[in-house]
Amino acid sequence: MGTTEQRVRRAAIELFAERGFHGTGIRDLAERAGLSSATLYHYMGTKEDLLVSIMRESLTRLVTAGERLPGASPQERVAGLVQLHVLTHAVQQEETRVVDDEMRSLTPARRAEVVALRDRYEALWQSAIDDGCSVGAFTVSAPRVARLALLEMCSGVARWYAPDGPIPLPELAVRYTEMALGLLGGAEVPPADVAGIRVLVDTVWASQN
Amino acid sequence: MGTTEQRVRRAAIELFAERGFHGTGIRDLAERAGLSSATLYHYMGTKEDLLVSIMRESLTRLVTAGERLPGASPQERVAGLVQLHVLTHAVQQEETRVVDDEMRSLTPARRAEVVALRDRYEALWQSAIDDGCSVGAFTVSAPRVARLALLEMCSGVARWYAPDGPIPLPELAVRYTEMALGLLGGAEVPPADVAGIRVLVDTVWASQN
Amino acid sequence: MGTTEQRVRRAAIELFAERGFHGTGIRDLAERAGLSSATLYHYMGTKEDLLVSIMRESLTRLVTAGERLPGASPQERVAGLVQLHVLTHAVQQEETRVVDDEMRSLTPARRAEVVALRDRYEALWQSAIDDGCSVGAFTVSAPRVARLALLEMCSGVARWYAPDGPIPLPELAVRYTEMALGLLGGAEVPPADVAGIRVLVDTVWASQN
Amino acid sequence: MGTTEQRVRRAAIELFAERGFHGTGIRDLAERAGLSSATLYHYMGTKEDLLVSIMRESLTRLVTAGERLPGASPQERVAGLVQLHVLTHAVQQEETRVVDDEMRSLTPARRAEVVALRDRYEALWQSAIDDGCSVGAFTVSAPRVARLALLEMCSGVARWYAPDGPIPLPELAVRYTEMALGLLGGAEVPPADVAGIRVLVDTVWASQN
DNA sequence: AATGAATGAGTATTCATTCAT
DNA sequence: GATGAATGAATACTCATTCAT
Structure with a gap:
């Protein structure tokens, strides 16, 4: 127990x-x-302390995993981030929903710390997207908006995906990768190493704290 | 006032x-x-009555608008639904967020009624998607999941879209239409009549109750 | 009631x-x-608000009465203050005990305001004592200490005086006047108008707020 | 330590x-x-046990010291008590304040014991005062009230006296002796042996328990 | 139509104290 | 001798709601 x-x-x-x-x-x-x-x-400590601690741990893990992702080209980096995000939101549905939904419940003082962590994670997405745009790999016109739309889309998985349902996890990840790169415009989909990312997720979430 | x-x-x-x-x-x-x-x-009545009433009104308007949407082919129907959903979530951000987020705050007794309305609305999506699959217009393998992913993706707009930001509303609608049909697979994007849908939205939301 | x-x-x-x-x-x-x-x-408001309000009102009344005291010579002013203080502590025993004893229960933020009021009241004593020393009416060597000892002595009345006991209020006031002037050294006791001060006390405590 | x-x-x-x-x-x-x-x-034991024990020890010491005081005449006995009381309240400020202020915090059952001790101590004062009145050494009209006023006055020392301040301890004791005997009326002040009393205080407070 | 007064049940949090280890 | 874990009862305060006026 x-x-x-x-x-x-x-x-x-x-x-x-x-x-x-x-x-x-x-x-x-x-x-x-x-x-x-x-x-x-x-x-x-207080109830809020508990919430903050849950959020901090979860976001820290996400940032850690995000920074360990392989992939050199913008397409590969976006693909990795999508797969990481979708897998964690599918496997840790409750935890990720708390992180995504309860930001508003935080006191301004405590919110700052958590927002900083989230910003650090989202910066990984932004830089991958921006790099792709610079290089001409992506054709999306509003890269900031694209980031928001992508994250919203991928986070949704935590609200409906049934781990024991008809869609296997790897397929889910691949589909979202395709959708994401399609959304970014004109990008060819790099070969996916979902299994490798799954190992990364499991590793990071297995570690204490 | x-x-x-x-x-x-x-x-x-x-x-x-x-x-x-x-x-x-x-x-x-x-x-x-x-x-x-x-x-x-x-x-x-009670605080919960107020919440239910807000949700009922909003969902009723959405169903009404959804049922008045023109479009004969599955592609056209899906396109119309996406545009309706995106526009309402962009224009009525607070109201739609309440509907989307506060379902869990309802007492089981009251939840039933609201869920029924939402189901009626989502059935419009499901039937359009299913019809498209039957006819071979869409190639997506899991139509139920597609519905969930699409709704999640489009609802996200209420969380980040800035009406006074860089993306004009019509463009937002078009982009989401493209993304949606892409997600459903192999569908050609029908010509969009965003202006017409905007009129529909305004009409339905202008009516009292 | x-x-x-x-x-x-x-x-x-x-x-x-x-x-x-x-x-x-x-x-x-x-x-x-x-x-x-x-x-x-x-x-x-809060329990502390209530305490502060009680203290503020009581001290404000004391300051008001203190500033309305007649008496030109230092001896007369000290005599008036002693009588005022003794009478209020004998008549408003509970209220004055709260003011005297619960200062330490105040949060630092709230304490400041109340201490300021008390300081204003005690300044009336100090200036009367200091003036008497300057003029040579009092011979006490440590005027600040004399103030503290006098206030402590007079405040004690609120802890033991029985309004229905053997000592009439005016006699109590006179005795304390004598003790106080004796403590200050070499001062002749001015004729006391206890009745006049009693009227002052009753007037100030009758007024709302 | x-x-x-x-x-x-x-x-x-x-x-x-x-x-x-x-x-x-x-x-x-x-x-x-x-x-x-x-x-x-x-x-x-319990928190209250601790308080009772502190009070009992302190009062016991005071009674012990009081009973060991030299002095045959009522004037000498009162002078000794005043000096004992003032010295202890100046040297053991915190302890004496606890004894004086926290009586009301005691459960009725426990209060009895402590009050008995305090009464025994105050009886020393009362008998000295009463004896002085019988013999004609004091002229005060209300001996019981005089005891209360004297104790209140002397106990106040614990609230304001600064051991490192301008007034040396022996002077403080002498001044209070004069004030006290003045308050009792028509009494000549006996020569003070403050140093001797100081030794007594130190002895009694040095002993364990 | 509007509200001051009222409350039972609830809030998060702390209390003094006990006990197994 | 020392302490982490545990708790029932209490803390100050707020809740959604009702009602007489």
Whole structure:
């Protein structure tokens, strides 16, 4: 069952994803983690601390994985990012939904730190897209908007993809790669190494913290 | 400034979009609407009634517009739906975000009604997609998944599109149409009548209730 | 019984005096005032706001009365201050004890305002004492210390004086006047107009706010 | 640094004096003593036990010292008590403030014991004063009130006296002796042996428990 | 139509204390 | 001797809602 702290984190991820931060009470968390609400406070600071910690860890992992992605050409880098993003959003659906949806629940002071991390991750996308545009590999006219549309599109996976459903994970990744490169315009789709990326995701998410 | 009831609805849409249903208090609503919290209750039932009413109205308008869309071929119907969806999500960003994000905040009893409306709307998409597949106009292998991915992609517009930004609304609609038909596979993009759809959107949203 | 707000203030004064600020719970206040603890919040801000407001009002009254005191010579001014202080501490025992004892319970931010008021009141004492020293009316060697000792001595009245006990109020005032002037050294005791000061006290405490 | 138990007592005296009994949490005590809050309970019973024990020890010492005071005449006995009281309140400011201020924080059951001790101490004062009145050495009309006023006046020293300030301890004691005997009326001030009393205070407070 | 007053149930968080290790 | 873990009861305060006026 893991350590108590892990149980608390899991409970928080599940409930924040299901009911939202403000819709989840401290009592709900305690019950789900199998603790009294007073004991909960041995394993966390405030409720917001817990949320921040979940977001920080998740985004840090994403940034780590993103920076370890292979691929030299802009097409390969975008393809890798899409596959990384889609795989994590398909495999860690609850966690990624919390990160994507609960930004607004953060106090301005705490939001800053988390936004900084997210910006660092999105900068990886932006630079890959911008490079592709410079080189003429992509023809999209508004690269900033393209980034937003792509991320929105890929993040959606966390809301509907069923791991045990009809679409195998690798196929999902390939399809999204095709869609993404199509959206960027005139780009040929590089050969995908989904398996390699899956290994990367598993590695990064296996590491403690 | 509109009737008091409209002020209440506007306040609710703004705050629910900004802070979420559970993050918005009755006093916040009252303050934003310029009323006392007791007076608020002259213009609404419970807080949940207000949310349901906003969602019902918005989804009803979307269904109405969706059913009035012209277009005979599957390609034309999908194109129309994409343009309708993108335009509404770009123009009515707050309202559509509330509809998309606050489903989980509904009590099971109330959720049923709203989900039924949403299902009715999504059925328009599904049938267009399915028809296209039957006829061989689309080659996508998993039509249900395609619907989900398309809706997710188009709904994202409400989260980032800036009406006063660099991309004009018609261009946005066209781009999304292209991306959507590309996603469905092997479909030629029919000529777009974005202006006509814009009129439809404005008409439906102008009507009271 | 007075307005509800007055009942809340009375309850707070009684309980803060009896059990201290930290020893008094919001439920205690509500019960004493005959309200539910939620209703209490219609009539106050936070518990600290209530304490500050009580202190501010009491000190403001004391300053007002102190500034209206007649008396030209240092002896007369000190005598007036002693009588004012003793009378208020004998008549408003609970309120003055709250002011004297609960300073430490204030948050630094709120403490500043209250301390400023108290300093303004004590400055009246200090200047009378200092003037007496300059003129040679008092022979005390450490005037600052004399002020502290005098205030401490006179404030003590609020802790033990029984209004229905053997010592009449005017006699109490006279005795303290004698002790105070003796403490300051070599001062002749001016004729006391305790009745006049009693009228002043009653006037200032009768006024709303 | 003394035994752990002494560290706990010192922490309690400091914090109870600074923030009051109800304003001091068990965690505050633990932190100040450099222990975990669980370990704290190896060195004390309940929080109230700790307070009672501090008060009992302090009052016991005061009674012990009071009973050992030399002096045959009522004037000498009062002078000795004043000097004892002033010296202890100047030297043990925090401890004496806790004793004086936190009586109200005690449960009725525990209060009885402590009040009994205090009464025993105050009885020393009362009998000296009463004897002086019987013999005609004092002319004060209300002896009980005189005791209260004297104690209040002398205890105030703990609230403002600065050991490193301009007034030397012996002078402070002499001044208070003069004030006290003046307050009692028509009493000549006996020669003071402040140094002797200081030795007594130091002896009694040096003894363990 | 509008609101001040009222509240029971709820909020997140801290309390003093115990106990197994 | 020391402590991490645990908790029931309490803390100050807010919630959505009702109602008399």
